[in-house]
Amino acid sequence: MSRSSASVTRRRAAKQRRTPYLVIAAIAAAVLVALVVALAAGGGDGDDAATDGGGADPATTGTVTVSGSPLPQLTDPADDPAVGMTLPTLEGHDQSGAPMTIGADGRPTMIVFVAHWCPHCQREVPVVQQWVDDGGLPEGVDLVSVSTAIDASRPNYPPDAWLADEGWTAPVLVDSDNTAAQAVGLPAYPFFVAIDADGTVVLRTSGELTTDQLDAIASTLVQPATGG
Amino acid sequence: MSLSTDQVSLFLALLALLAEIATVVLVAALVVRAARPGTGWVAGLLDGVRPVALGVAAVVAIVSMLGSLYYSEVANFPPCRLCWFQRIGMYPLAVILPLAAWRRDRAVRWYALPLAVGGGLVSLYHLLIERYPSLESGSCDPTNPCSIIWVERFGYLTIPTMALSGFALIAVLLLLPEEIP
Numbered sequence: 001m002s003r004s005s006a007s008v009t010r011r012r013a014a015k016q017r018r019t020p021y022l023v024i025a026a027i028a029a030a031v032l033v034a035l036v037v038a039l040a041a042g043g044g045d046g047d048d049a050a051t052d053g054g055g056a057d058p059a060t061t062g063t064v065t066v067s068g069s070p071l072p073q074l075t076d077p078a079d080d081p082a083v084g085m086t087l088p089t090l091e092g093h094d095q096s097g098a099p100m101t102i103g104a105d106g107r108p109t110m111i112v113f114v115a116h117w118c119p120h121c122q123r124e125v126p127v128v129q130q131w132v133d134d135g136g137l138p139e140g141v142d143l144v145s146v147s148t149a150i151d152a153s154r155p156n157y158p159p160d161a162w163l164a165d166e167g168w169t170a171p172v173l174v175d176s177d178n179t180a181a182q183a184v185g186l187p188a189y190p191f192f193v194a195i196d197a198d199g200t201v202v203l204r205t206s207g208e209l210t211t212d213q214l215d216a217i218a219s220t221l222v223q224p225a226t227g228g
Numbered sequence: 229m230s231l232s233t234d235q236v237s238l239f240l241a242l243l244a245l246l247a248e249i250a251t252v253v254l255v256a257a258l259v260v261r262a263a264r265p266g267t268g269w270v271a272g273l274l275d276g277v278r279p280v281a282l283g284v285a286a287v288v289a290i291v292s293m294l295g296s297l298y299y300s301e302v303a304n305f306p307p308c309r310l311c312w313f314q315r316i317g318m319y320p321l322a323v324i325l326p327l328a329a330w331r332r333d334r335a336v337r338w339y340a341l342p343l344a345v346g347g348g349l350v351s352l353y354h355l356l357i358e359r360y361p362s363l364e365s366g367s368c369d370p371t372n373p374c375s376i377i378w379v380e381r382f383g384y385l386t387i388p389t390m391a392l393s394g395f396a397l398i399a400v401l402l403l404l405p406e407e408i409p
Contacts, residue, residue: 019276027246027284034242038235118368119361119375149370153304155377181370188367207366 058097059160060150062174064183065091068103071185077205082185087195090180095147095160095172102144102173102180104199108221109142110214112170113181113191116147116162117154121190124208125166131211132169138222143170149189150176194221233303240295241381244390247288247397254400278404282334285401286325292394293322299378299387308374310354314391317347321398337402344402348395354388 068088072081089103102111112128114121128143137143145168147159156162163172175181184193188206194217196202202220209217254277257270277284296315299305307315321343328336354374357364361375368375380386385393 019272020279023276023280023284030246031243034239034246037242038239039231041235041238115368115370117376118373119358119377120366120368123361178370186370188365188369190367208362 057158058093058174059095060152060158060174061176062092063177064146064173064175064180066179066183067091070183071201071204073185074187074191074204074206077203080201080204082201082204085201087193087199087201088183089199090146090173090175090183092173092175092180095163095174100171100173102146104195104197106197107140107142108194108196108202109144110137110217110221111144111146111184111193111195113146113148113175113184113186113189113193114159115149115189116156116159117149117151118189120208122156122162124190125163125168127208127211128214129167129169131214133167134211136211136214136218138218141218141221144173145170146173146175146180148175148181148186149178150174192217196221236295236298236303237379237381240298240390241379241385243291243295244385244393245382247393251393251397251400254397254404258400258404274404277401281401281404282325282329282332282336285340285398286322286329288394288398288401289318289321289325292318292391295390296387305378305387306372308372308376310350310357310374310388313350314347314354314388314395317343317350317395318391321347325398334406341399341402344395344399348392348399351388351392351395355386355392358386358388 066088068086070088071085074080074082087103089101091099091101091103094100102109112124114125116122131137132143145163147163150159151157160172173180178186181191184191185204186206190208191206192204192209193201194203203217205213205217253273257273260267260270261274293315296307296311296318300307300311321340324336324340328334328340357375358377361368361373364373364375377386
């Protein structure tokens with residue numbers, strides 16, 4: 001082997017020894033830049049606001065008083081033992097703090113339970129609102145809602161801001177600690193309960209509903225009224 | 229001074245972004261190397277990365293594990309079912325990769341790659357569920373559905389996306405070919 005090719009090999013070997021250090025230096029520099037950017041940009045805002053809000057904001061804090069027997073948890077909407085039972089009366093306040101009651105009030109009612117952090121609720125709320133805006137809710141049937149499982153540490157908080165953004169028009173009962181949700185046997189969000197004018201449960205179901213399914217529920221509430 | 233969750237999330241998201249860039253560059257280098265052997269910059273890059281590949285993979289696994297522990301133990305984001313499956317993939321890597329790097333044992337790929345690939349597939353499924361919650365079910369489990377997006381940076385970097393970035397970089401680093409004499 002000639003002297004020049006030996007020196008080329010040596011130089012290549014030296015270069016190879018150096019490149020790993022360059023790789024490590026590049027990684028370290030990039031991580032350092034990431035850290036500096038995070039420190040400079042984060043600022044420590046954001047999540048403090050939720051806890052600092054403090055006090056008892058009626059839109060996010062409210063315990064519902066339940067009178068009457070609670071409904072069993074829903075397992076199969078097609079064979080629901082709660083159908084025919086009387087919905088326990090749910091007494092609490094709305095997002096502004098004004099007293100609000102859900103129960104037998106002489107008008108058939110659709111009740112929708114939503115949790116602000118639940119992606120299915122986030123998708124269902126605009127569907128229901130569009131249905132209402134398009135006149136889907138029959139004359140004589142009420143739609144009310146329950147804002148439940150409110151948790152400042154979870155996404156899409158606070159629920160009142162979210163519902164306002166969606167143009168939500170139904171009254172909202174605040175059930176921050178799930179008392180009402182448990183009393184109606186809620187298995188998952190979103191959750192729908194339909195009661196007739198006497199407060200008797202006609203139907204319960206959970207999950208995202210289409211406007212056709214909303215129509216179907218509403219029509220079951222209308223028929224007894226026109227029939228009798 | 230303590231770091232806010234926002235700051236830590238931004239830092240972790242930037243690291244995930246770096247991991248993604250590194251993964252793309254390494255995959256591109258491997259493709260070029262296969263198509264046009266002897267391309268100068270590719271050989272130089274792979275020569276430079278190869279000796280530190282196990283060490284870097286070990287650091288990625290450890291940082292990923294610390295990031296997930298930060299979210300569950302400090303930020304109090306409860307891990308969902310799929311988060312636990314990804315932890316099953318990542319946490320062992322944070323133990324065996326540093327040991328392999330210390331012992332310069334490249335045969336660790338036989339044990340580490342299945343964990344990285346398996347974990348990465350779960351991450352992929354998890355981030356699909358975040359985008360399309362109906363893939364999981366039609367409703368939200370009242371406790372802790374996997375479709376909740378706890379963190380989102382740059383419009384796409386959620387926690388499972390960060391995990392996928394880590395798994396992918398680890399897998400590519402483990403797959404780097406042996407040096408050709």
